[in-house]
Amino acid sequence: MRVLAYVYPGWHSIPERDQAFYPGFTEWELVYASPPRFDGHVQPRLPLWGRYDDRDPEAVERRVALCRDHGVDGLVYGFFWCRGKRVFQDALDLGYLGSALGQRFPFAVMWANRMPRRVLPVRRTDTPVIEADRLVPADVDDFVALVRYLAERYFVRDNYLRVGGRAYFSIFDSTFFVKELGVDGARAAVTAARAMLAAAGLPPLHLAAIEPSAEVVGQVRAVGFDSVTNYVLLPDWKGDFLQDYEERVAIRAAEWPQLAVRAGLPYHPSVTPGWDASPRGADFRERGEDRPRKYPWWPVVVGEHPARFRAAVARAVAFARRSELADDERLVFVASLNEWSEGHYLEPDTRFGLGWIGAVRDGRADGARAP
Numbered sequence: 420m421r422v423l424a425y426v427y428p429g430w431h432s433i434p435e436r437d438q439a440f441y442p443g444f445t446e447w448e449l450v451y452a453s454p455p456r457f458d459g460h461v462q463p464r465l466p467l468w469g470r471y472d473d474r475d476p477e478a479v480e481r482r483v484a485l486c487r488d489h490g491v492d493g494l495v496y497g498f499f500w501c502r503g504k505r506v507f508q509d510a511l512d513l514g515y516l517g518s519a520l521g522q523r524f525p526f527a528v529m530w531a532n533r534m535p536r537r538v539l540p541v542r543r544t545d546t547p548v549i550e551a552d553r554l555v556p557a558d559v560d561d562f563v564a565l566v567r568y569l570a571e572r573y574f575v576r577d578n579y580l581r582v583g584g585r586a587y588f589s590i591f592d593s594t595f596f597v598k599e600l601g602v603d604g605a606r607a608a609v610t611a612a613r614a615m616l617a618a619a620g621l622p623p624l625h626l627a628a629i630e631p632s633a634e635v636v637g638q639v640r641a642v643g644f645d646s647v648t649n650y651v652l653l654p655d656w657k658g659d660f661l662q663d664y665e666e667r668v669a670i671r672a673a674e675w676p677q678l679a680v681r682a683g684l685p686y687h688p689s690v691t692p693g694w695d696a697s698p699r700g701a702d703f704r705e706r707g708e709d710r711p712r713k714y715p716w717w718p719v720v721v722g723e724h725p726a727r728f729r730a731a732v733a734r735a736v737a738f739a740r741r742s743e744l745a746d747d748e749r750l751v752f753v754a755s756l757n758e759w760s761e762g763h764y765l766e767p768d769t770r771f772g773l774g775w776i777g778a779v780r781d782g783r784a785d786g787a788r789a790p
Contacts, residue, residue, distance in 0.1 A: 420751070421525075423495050425758075431509060449699060453698040468767055473510040502561055528569060528573060530588070531591045532592050557608070559600075559607050584623070587627065591650060627646045639684065646684050647686050653667050654667060654694050689752040692725075694763060697715065730785075732783060734786065753779060
């Protein structure tokens, strides 16, 4: 069994954000400037080791070593691709793979098939949560090109994550992928990609669906996915503004076996230390109680603590251990290593020090002892 942490690769400037915001802009500006929005609100949440550039191999290696020493077996990097255009690629290509440890430590990629917002913080409240120009269109040829690109650059590496001997690759918005192409089109894309890999002598594919909606979850097996999982499975997006961490963890854990049954596929549990996307919003002080009931303003999960996260990790590990899968096919995901602007991270903070990453190590041991 392996514990894997997602990585957000957005902690460096890129030309698109330079143009949209100002030269050198990164989300660290939002993290450090985030004010409390209500009594007892824990903001700003700041990194103990300070802000860093995730293109810097030395800074990245320090964090990879922390993961290695605290029970994290590999990292899953967000991979932004839209018809050949990439953004934030330097975090993986220069920072991670440019470090000596990153060339040996297991990693995989998750297709983040939504382009990141060009301008943060978000100020408009009359637009959809997912604006149309952020959705990443695809077709059979484009998906095959994407998989070939990944296979030739990453799947062939000795330290690329394999599940049952196949290269692990996940699609973040699997619902959009299936609905845009249709079941037949999505199946054709996956089938063509697998045929291309075989013909080229490239590693075969283990394809995971992330966040399939109730409308899509029953179709992912027919499309050709091999497993189902989540990114952040914690808040009730239409629930109360303030939501209790321990309560939400219990509710979500009860859904894990249901997701496996509905998908007809193995389910890999995902846990997270918390949720608070307040840094990505704007005008909170001016708005007062007039909060838009949607991301990133709503909701906020409260009551999070490393001890409670430890229990969540233990529950996920015990769930994975009880599966009938082979040991190297049992996976637990943590969202995430470094999503500071959404309030879920394992990196040391000024509040609990190494408490979050320590909870992974200790929770993993607890889960291994569970019946």
